[in-house]
Amino acid sequence: MPATDPPDDPRTVVRETLSDVSLPSVDSDLVSAGIVAEIDVHGSDLTVVVDLSSAPNASSENVMTAVIEVTEDIPGIENVQVEQTTPGPDPGANLEDFEHVIAVASAKGGVGKSTVATRLATTLAADREVALFDADVHGPNVHRLLEVEGPVYSTDDGEPIPISHQGMEVMGVGLLESDVPLAWRGAMAHDAVSDLFGETAWRSDDTLVIDLPPGTGDVVLTTLQEVPVDALVVVTTPFETSITDTNRTIDLFLDEGVPVLGAVVNMAEFVCEHCGEPNELFTDDVADLSAEVLATLPFDRDFQERPVPGETTPRFEELTGAIEAELDALATYEPPEDAVDIRGLDPEPRRDRVREAFEDLESGEQFRVVSDRDPTPVRQYLATLAEVEPAAIDPFDVRRKSPDAWELTTVYP
Numbered sequence: 001m002p003a004t005d006p007p008d009d010p011r012t013v014v015r016e017t018l019s020d021v022s023l024p025s026v027d028s029d030l031v032s033a034g035i036v037a038e039i040d041v042h043g044s045d046l047t048v049v050v051d052l053s054s055a056p057n058a059s060s061e062n063v064m065t066a067v068i069e070v071t072e073d074i075p076g077i078e079n080v081q082v083e084q085t086t087p088g089p090d091p092g093a094n095l096e097d098f099e100h101v102i103a104v105a106s107a108k109g110g111v112g113k114s115t116v117a118t119r120l121a122t123t124l125a126a127d128r129e130v131a132l133f134d135a136d137v138h139g140p141n142v143h144r145l146l147e148v149e150g151p152v153y154s155t156d157d158g159e160p161i162p163i164s165h166q167g168m169e170v171m172g173v174g175l176l177e178s179d180v181p182l183a184w185r186g187a188m189a190h191d192a193v194s195d196l197f198g199e200t201a202w203r204s205d206d207t208l209v210i211d212l213p214p215g216t217g218d219v220v221l222t223t224l225q226e227v228p229v230d231a232l233v234v235v236t237t238p239f240e241t242s243i244t245d246t247n248r249t250i251d252l253f254l255d256e257g258v259p260v261l262g263a264v265v266n267m268a269e270f271v272c273e274h275c276g277e278p279n280e281l282f283t284d285d286v287a288d289l290s291a292e293v294l295a296t297l298p299f300d301r302d303f304q305e306r307p308v309p310g311e312t313t314p315r316f317e318e319l320t321g322a323i324e325a326e327l328d329a330l331a332t333y334e335p336p337e338d339a340v341d342i343r344g345l346d347p348e349p350r351r352d353r354v355r356e357a358f359e360d361l362e363s364g365e366q367f368r369v370v371s372d373r374d375p376t377p378v379r380q381y382l383a384t385l386a387e388v389e390p391a392a393i394d395p396f397d398v399r400r401k402s403p404d405a406w407e408l409t410t411v412y413p
């Protein structure tokens, strides 16, 4: 009798085989950890369904590879298929469900935007549940920095499941086609990012960090319109043209009502590894930056190493601290005392409050409104009330202060 005869109940053999498999990211073996949800054998075809909700630190890829490796050697088994169940107790959390959204942008490529976004996410992951989205459709490299690979699996409803990487969820266009250079442009790029954003079945709902593409193109602007960003961080190098471009980018974001938190000045100096002497890499002064400097980072080879979720990097603590303070401030946003607060009101009382307060003013007096939506359309209404052209309602400064509080500041013409 050949030694490869299939056993009476092949599922038992598969289960026993899997109970001998352990991974560094899982506390016990795959069966005891509750990862093996279902085993199905038809002839020589084996299907193993894995559920990673009980092992948040396990990467689906590592688990699937381990399952395939050990089960395809089982006598009688020729084809092995591993499927992942819809994860988590509350699968498919929406973008709106995130408590905080932080986006990282830059005017130019290559200034360290992805490095900052990725390290910010991994540092924040020490205290929070963090998800990281790579929206840099033209040069996605978050997955490379973290050394995370696809394939990306889908829920039963076809929603892409983010890769769980050491407790942090990661998603991005780079994961969909790991080794294929993406050449998406314009509308196609926008659609790809937008779809992925809208459909991803996040499990976390605390903090989302987004690595935006460089510049202020279509993907950046539509992403910022579609996603309720709490705070935007702009990365720049301290070089004159870089600062000029960054200032232009910041102005554009402010015009769009994006809450720009501040800037990270990257690669500001290089400390000689031999003599310890710091050397400025650029001589230009960052005083010209139009945003607050949240952190200044040196050129440091350590930043080229793979960041690990949950591991704090001393150099990033300043930045992370500034962002956490801002997130706390957002949670307790108080409108200025002189502002007309129209949040939560129906359309008619909103208009009445604005009209009464605006018509009370003398020419040149400041008018401030706090709204729970973008108050830009109010300009036309104010112009009608003052019997002027909308352009005469000037200045017209709209700032988003929290996910649901916009401040409009203008003066009576």
Ligand SMILES: Nc1ncnc2c1ncn2[C@@H]1O[C@H](COP(=O)(O)OP(=O)(O)OP(=O)(O)O)[C@@H](O)[C@H]1O
Pocket: 106, 108, 109, 110, 111, 112, 113, 114, 115, 116, 136, 139, 141, 213, 214, 266, 267, 297, 298, 299, 300, 301, 302, 303, 304
């Ligand atoms: N402070 C730093 N010290 C040393 N190396 C750095 C630093 N910041 C970034 N780098 C390195 O510079 C390179 C570019 O960084 P990164 O990919 O983060 O830039 P980027 O602005 O996201 O670029 P792109 O927009 O083109 O994707 C990477 O190899 C990264 O490791």
